[in-house]
Amino acid sequence: MMTTSGTAPLTTPTETQILITREFAAPKHLVFRAWTTPELIRRWWSGHRGTVTIADVDLRVGGAWRYVMTSNTGFEVGFHGEFREIVPDERLVFTESYEGMDGVEPSLNTATFAETDGLTTLTLLSDYGTRAVRDMVIASGMEAGMQEAMDELERVAVDLDI
Amino acid sequence: MARAATTADAFNAVAEPRRRQILDVLAHGEHQVNDLVNRLGVAQPTVSKHLRVLREVGLVHVREDGRQRMYRLDPRPLKPIHDWLRDYEQLWSQRFDLLDVVLDELTATQDEGADDDDD
Numbered sequence: 165m166m167t168t169s170g171t172a173p174l175t176t177p178t179e180t181q182i183l184i185t186r187e188f189a190a191p192k193h194l195v196f197r198a199w200t201t202p203e204l205i206r207r208w209w210s211g212h213r214g215t216v217t218i219a220d221v222d223l224r225v226g227g228a229w230r231y232v233m234t235s236n237t238g239f240e241v242g243f244h245g246e247f248r249e250i251v252p253d254e255r256l257v258f259t260e261s262y263e264g265m266d267g268v269e270p271s272l273n274t275a276t277f278a279e280t281d282g283l284t285t286l287t288l289l290s291d292y293g294t295r296a297v298r299d300m301v302i303a304s305g306m307e308a309g310m311q312e313a314m315d316e317l318e319r320v321a322v323d324l325d326i
Numbered sequence: 327m328a329r330a331a332t333t334a335d336a337f338n339a340v341a342e343p344r345r346r347q348i349l350d351v352l353a354h355g356e357h358q359v360n361d362l363v364n365r366l367g368v369a370q371p372t373v374s375k376h377l378r379v380l381r382e383v384g385l386v387h388v389r390e391d392g393r394q395r396m397y398r399l400d401p402r403p404l405k406p407i408h409d410w411l412r413d414y415e416q417l418w419s420q421r422f423d424l425l426d427v428v429l430d431e432l433t434a435t436q437d438e439g440a441d442d443d444d445d
Contacts, residue, residue: 211417
């Protein structure tokens with residue numbers, strides 16, 4: 165098994181971006197398929213934090229996507245956006261909004277699928293426009309039990325006056 | 327430039343590259359302002375301004391040593407940032423590990439189907 169389980173390297177190339185890179189032991193068309201097919205998205209998108217209840221994907225430029233998961237502690241977390249660019253098996257550009265944050269500009273995400281010797285490197289670059297929003301999104305991925313930290317983050321965001 | 331309200335948290339304090347450089351230097355031990363000026367090659371008022379921001383969020387402490395003011399790092403305010411990043415990273419690690427399982431199945435299915443996939 166060539167799987168690279170463990171930590172996904174996450175970096176913050178600029179103060180508004182998050183970059184995540186991961187190698188998969190599969191050709192790029194399969195990684196692309198797993199990334200864009202609703203019944204497959206349902207199997208991985210929530211991690212171990214809950215269950216995906218909605219995975220809608222209208223895979224065409226201008227088409228919408230929406231994922232909702234119910235966390236293990238019972239609350240719903242939803243994200244949605246629109247596809248801006250689609251190069252099958254190679255590249256996706258799409259917007260993304262966190263449904264808990266009204267009135268915030270969506271992030272612009274670029275996913276690239278690059279295959280070498282049967283292995284695919286997935287690169288996901290998210291640009292949130294402002295650092296405050298990026299930091300809130302990072303925190304939104306947290307487990308339900310971390311409400312205290314969320315409250316702290318809310319204070320931070322208020323201080324930042326976004 | 328920086329609004330007063332934005333200097334009150336560690337997130338903002340470390341968003342400024344020069345302030346991160348100062349923290350990097352202080353991570354190796356206590357220093358006086360002149361050391362920082364020399365190491366960073368930046369004017370003293372600039373260094374002092376950044377040190378003031380870092381002190382306001384508790385990342386840097388100062389003590390008097392005779393006529394010198396010695397600055398040192400206190401990393402504790404960085405912990406929430408570290409925790410948030412680590413948690414987000416962990417979520418993506420979980421997603422990718424599950425994606426591995428999905429991909430193993432897709433790969434196996436494809437291999438069984440031999441050459442009927444012309445992608």
